[in-house]
Structures are given as C-alpha cells and as structure tokens.
Amino acid sequence: MRIETNNELLNNIKSAGIILKPSSPELKEIYLKIKTLFEQAKIEVYLEDNSANMICLKGGHSLDELCHKVDFLISVGGDGTLLSVVRKSFKYDIPVLGINLGTLGFLTDISMEQLPKFIEDLKKNIYKIDNRMMVEGSVNLNKFVAFNDIVISRKSISSMIRIKGKINGKAFNTYYGDGVIISTPTGSTAYNLSAGGPLVYPLTEAFIVTPVAPHSLTQRPLVMPADFEIEFKIVDNQGAVVIVDGQDIYEVEQNQSIKIRIANKKAKMMHRIQRDYFEVLNEKLRWGN
Structure with missing residues (x-):
C-alpha cells in the first residue's frame, strides 16, 4: 500500500468555478458573499448553470465549460455535493475545494468563517492539494x-x-x-x-x-x-x-x-495547510470524549 502526496500547487490563480448544493435556493446570499471574497482577492468567479438557475441568476456555465475555463472548482454544501462534483469533473484533472455548510464534513473542511483566511493563504501559496485514489x-x-x-x-x-x-x-x-x-x-x-x-x-x-x-x-x-x-x-x-x-x-x-x-489517475482535493486528518477524526467521531 502506497501513500500518495502532492506538493504541486497552482500557478497564478485567476479564476474559480462554483457549484452549489442542489435544491438549495437559500444559498444565494452565501454564494454572493463567497463571490465577493474571491473577487476582492482578484480571483474571478464563474457559477455553474444549474446553480445559477436555482438562485435565479443569469450567466451560468456548464460544468464542462467551467472545467476548461477556471483554475479550480469550489463545491458549496456538504460531502454529498463534493462527491458529485469530484466525480463529474474527474476526467478534467482539476482540483476541487469543498466549503462545508453541513454538520459532518469529512471531505469538506473549510467553513465560511475560515474562508477569508484561506483565500489570503491561497494567494500566498499556503495550502495543499491531496491526490485521492479513485x-x-x-x-x-x-x-x-x-x-x-x-x-x-x-x-x-x-x-x-x-x-x-x-x-x-x-x-x-x-x-x-x-x-x-x-x-x-x-x-x-x-x-x-x-x-x-x-x-x-x-x-x-x-x-x-x-x-x-x-x-x-x-x-x-x-x-x-x-x-x-x-x-x-x-x-x-x-x-x-x-x-x-x-x-x-x-x-x-x-x-x-x-x-x-x-483508476489510472487521482482526484485532486484542495485543503487548508492546517488540516490534519486525525484532528478531523477526533472532532467528527468525538474520540476521547
């Protein structure tokens, strides 16, 4: 059994594509806040078309278009949303970042409270990309x-x-x-x-x-x-x-x-540099409580 690590980071990040949790029109305000935070950091944001239709905004792009257009994807929701995004975008070899709006979040580790600091670190190349087996x-x-x-x-x-x-x-x-x-x-x-x-x-x-x-x-x-x-x-x-x-x-x-x-290639997951798997287990499974 091998351990796969990836020290390769993205160069000169200019854009991100956002996919929202389906059937969640209440996410419009959260999307607008995420969009503002990234644009303040000079990272242009594009919204997936189903997400755009759900929150009644124009100008959405298909997931295929996003994967050709942006540097990385952002899944906004829970682990189920992230699973879907990773599987659908897998063939494009594009990193996926998960913003967690749920309660468990083994895969989506960044909360809205942590997002401003993450974006600041992202601009300084202080983050990591994991290679996950598919x-x-x-x-x-x-x-x-x-x-x-x-x-x-x-x-x-x-x-x-x-x-x-x-x-x-x-x-x-x-x-x-x-x-x-x-x-x-x-x-x-x-x-x-x-x-x-x-x-x-x-x-x-x-x-x-x-x-x-x-x-x-x-x-x-x-x-x-x-x-x-x-x-x-x-x-x-x-x-x-x-x-x-x-x-x-x-x-x-x-x-x-x-x-x-x-599979002959890996899924790419973006994480905070501070993320520690065993701390996640401790928190989510309440080990030691």
Missing part, C-alpha cells in the same frame, strides 16, 4: 468511477444475497448476507465505517472490502493493495443492485459480474 468499475457494459465506495446490495429486504469474489481472477471468498462494500480510503469514513469496516488514511492506495451484515461470523473486512483487480459475481437468481457513491444505481442479474480496479 476506483473505476464496469457492470453490464456500463463504466463508472467512484470516489467513496461501490456497494453491491440485495434487491429484496426479505432475503440475503450470495456474492462470489475473485482477486486477479482467483477465487478468494463467497459473501452471504446483505451485501458488500468496496471502499476507497477516502470512503472509509462513510458506509464502510457504519458497517464495521476499518478507517484507512485517505492518501493510502488500498481497497477496503467490508461485508454488510454477513451470515457467517468468520466474514471480516479486508484491506488489500490497490494494484489488484477485484471481481464480484452474483450467484442468486434475485440479482443485485450496484450503488456508486450513493448516487448512481445499476441492476445486476444472476451470473453477471462487477469488475473493480484503481
């Missing part, structure tokens, strides 16, 4: 990328599901229960944590495979190097559903397979 998968000729996790789940709540797993073409386990979570280290604090899986430092390159409510007490979470290709075959005739980052859903029938491997 996974890519395929099912029924559909290809997808995931930032947090891929969940293989039963279709019916009245019965369990049987899933056969392979690593690099060799059988390694058969899972029988409610399903299986295949998580990235970044996603280890999401569904994986709720299901009893391990926390893994987010810059590590590794897969985490965690059974959900397994029928056998011998089934345990597994951490493995990211250079393996993992395959899961659905054994039961009821089929299954594959849920990508909690946002996209694919149906899988009996004897069909889901193949998963590390």
Whole structure:
C-alpha cells in the first residue's frame, strides 16, 4: 500500500468555478458573499448553470465549460455535493475545494468563517492539494468511477444475497448476507465505517472490502493493495443492485459480474495547510470524549 502526496500547487490563480448544493435556493446570499471574497482577492468567479438557475441568476456555465475555463472548482454544501462534483469533473484533472455548510464534513473542511483566511493563504501559496485514489468499475457494459465506495446490495429486504469474489481472477471468498462494500480510503469514513469496516488514511492506495451484515461470523473486512483487480459475481437468481457513491444505481442479474480496479489517475482535493486528518477524526467521531 502506497501513500500518495502532492506538493504541486497552482500557478497564478485567476479564476474559480462554483457549484452549489442542489435544491438549495437559500444559498444565494452565501454564494454572493463567497463571490465577493474571491473577487476582492482578484480571483474571478464563474457559477455553474444549474446553480445559477436555482438562485435565479443569469450567466451560468456548464460544468464542462467551467472545467476548461477556471483554475479550480469550489463545491458549496456538504460531502454529498463534493462527491458529485469530484466525480463529474474527474476526467478534467482539476482540483476541487469543498466549503462545508453541513454538520459532518469529512471531505469538506473549510467553513465560511475560515474562508477569508484561506483565500489570503491561497494567494500566498499556503495550502495543499491531496491526490485521492479513485476506483473505476464496469457492470453490464456500463463504466463508472467512484470516489467513496461501490456497494453491491440485495434487491429484496426479505432475503440475503450470495456474492462470489475473485482477486486477479482467483477465487478468494463467497459473501452471504446483505451485501458488500468496496471502499476507497477516502470512503472509509462513510458506509464502510457504519458497517464495521476499518478507517484507512485517505492518501493510502488500498481497497477496503467490508461485508454488510454477513451470515457467517468468520466474514471480516479486508484491506488489500490497490494494484489488484477485484471481481464480484452474483450467484442468486434475485440479482443485485450496484450503488456508486450513493448516487448512481445499476441492476445486476444472476451470473453477471462487477469488475473493480484503481483508476489510472487521482482526484485532486484542495485543503487548508492546517488540516490534519486525525484532528478531523477526533472532532467528527468525538474520540476521547
């Protein structure tokens, strides 16, 4: 398992693209405040078109246009909004900054109170960009990328599901229960944590495979190097559903397979230089309280 770090910073930042949490028209005042703060620092701001329509402003740009036009993207909302922005912009290799308006915020670490100081530091190149592992998968000729996790789940709540797993073409386990979570280290604090899986430092390159409510007490979470290709075959005739980052859903029938491997590039996350992963865990999980 490798640790990926990135000391490369952006040169001569001139512009940023903003994407707001969907279905949140009340964010108009917050957007205008963010826009003012960046423009005061001589950084031009462009708004994504769906966000612009939501808060009744003209002149929005598609996400594709933003990714070609700006130096970095800003997600305004919670972790779910950031997940969506990272996945949709991933192919453009553009850094994403998360401004947290929610309550948990494992991924979005900058609050509105911290934003003025962050912008001041940004102009002085006092910030960092993390390289976060992404996974890519395929099912029924559909290809997808995931930032947090891929969940293989039963279709019916009245019965369990049987899933056969392979690593690099060799059988390694058969899972029988409610399903299986295949998580990235970044996603280890999401569904994986709720299901009893391990926390893994987010810059590590590794897969985490965690059974959900397994029928056998011998089934345990597994951490493995990211250079393996993992395959899961659905054994039961009821089929299954594959849920990508909690946002996209694919149906899988009996004897069909889901193949998963590390993506050939990383997602880029912008953070405060002061951000410390273990302090985040301490705060969010209330360790020591």
